[in-house]
Amino acid sequence: KAGVTQTPRYLIKTRGQQVTLSCSPISGHRSVSWYQQTPGQGLQFLFEYFSETQRNKGNFPGRFSGRQFSNSRSEMNVSTLELGDSALYLCASSLATGVPGNEQFFGPGTRLTVL
Amino acid sequence: AQTVTQSQPEMSVQEAETVTLSCTYDTSESDYYLFWYKQPPSRQMILVIRQEAYKQQNATENRFSVNFQKAAKSFSLKISDSQLGDAAMYFCAYRDQTGANNLFFGTGTRLTVIP
Numbered sequence: 001k002a003g004v005t006q007t008p009r010y011l012i013k014t015r016g017q018q019v020t021l022s023c024s025p026i027s028g029h030r031s032v033s034w035y036q037q038t039p040g041q042g043l044q045f046l047f048e049y050f051s052e053t054q055r056n057k058g059n060f061p062g063r064f065s066g067r068q069f070s071n072s073r074s075e076m077n078v079s080t081l082e083l084g085d086s087a088l089y090l091c092a093s094s095l096a097t098g099v100p101g102n103e104q105f106f107g108p109g110t111r112l113t114v115l
Numbered sequence: 116a117q118t119v120t121q122s123q124p125e126m127s128v129q130e131a132e133t134v135t136l137s138c139t140y141d142t143s144e145s146d147y148y149l150f151w152y153k154q155p156p157s158r159q160m161i162l163v164i165r166q167e168a169y170k171q172q173n174a175t176e177n178r179f180s181v182n183f184q185k186a187a188k189s190f191s192l193k194i195s196d197s198q199l200g201d202a203a204m205y206f207c208a209y210r211d212q213t214g215a216n217n218l219f220f221g222t223g224t225r226l227t228v229i230p
Contacts, residue, residue: 002161032215043220045205057216091158092216100148100214101167106160 002027004093004107012113018079021110025072025093031055032074033104034066037088046089049074078112079081086114116207117142121221129229130198135182136192136224138207144168146212149183149190154223155203163205166190194226202228 005024013019025032032045033056037105045058066076072093078085088111092104119140125186128134140149154160164182166174172183178198182191194201204225208218 031216033218035218037218042222043218045217045219048216052218056217057215094216097216098214100146100210100212101165102214102216103162103165104216104218105162106152108159 004091004105006089006091006107006110008110009108010111010113012115013081014115015081015083017081018077019081019112020075020077021089021091021112023074023090023091023093023107024078025074026105029093029105030070030072030096031094031097031102032068033094034074035049035090035092036060037109038086043090046076048097052053055097057083058094081114084113087112117211117219119207119209119221121207121224123224124169124222125225125227127227127229128194130197130199132197133193133195134197134226136194136205136207136226138190138192138221140188140190140219140221141205142188142209142210142211144212148210149181150208150210150218151179151181151190151192152206152208152209152220153201153203155200160206164192177224197228199228199230202226 031050033048048056068074088109090109151163207221
């Protein structure tokens with residue numbers, strides 16, 4: 001079974017631009033969560049989507065948004081990029097939401113550099 | 116919000132020896148899940164071991180085991196017979212009892228295995 005895939009793997013943008021990152025979960029998984037990983041702040045939860053609905057949201061500004069499609073693929077968008085948005089963005093998929101012992105499977109991440 | 120603390124930014128261990136990574140957390144909940152994730156250099160994060168707070172027995176997965184002290188809010192990871200492939204960043208993570216797929220991560224411990 002194929003794992004979680006993220007595209008693109010690397011991205012360079014300039015301040016003020018916007019960017020869209022994509023995540024394809026493991027087949028059959030309906031929950032996709034997004035995390036931002038930076039050396040200073042560590043791993044922080046952005047949001048979770050399940051059945052095309054945002055279920056949970058972390059403490060990030062409105063410039064960060066996402067969506068999920070009927071095939072469970074998810075995209076996240078960052079508008080008006082700032083230097084501090086440079087990070088590794090990880091997505092994680094799981095079968096369902098609301099199941100405490102559920103395992104999340106992580107993708108390889110998209111490394112975004114904002115110049 | 117829950118906080119997870121990993122007080123050891125870096126650790127090293129001789130191949131075949133045993134090492135323990137520390138993690139403490141803060142929560143007012145009685146039931147929750149704790150996880151240890153491994154992130155090898157430039158590779159995907161994978162789940163090492165999980166522990167439900169409701170279960171008193173410490174979880175074990177082959178060479179990996181935990182020492183879960185609920186009253187002390189401590190969750191350490193012991194790696195026995197360390198192998199070169201164990202070299203990675205290790206993250207301790209917390210998930211609350213709602214089962215929402217948002218993990219609270221510690222800042223990580225970088226483990227070096229010395230041949």
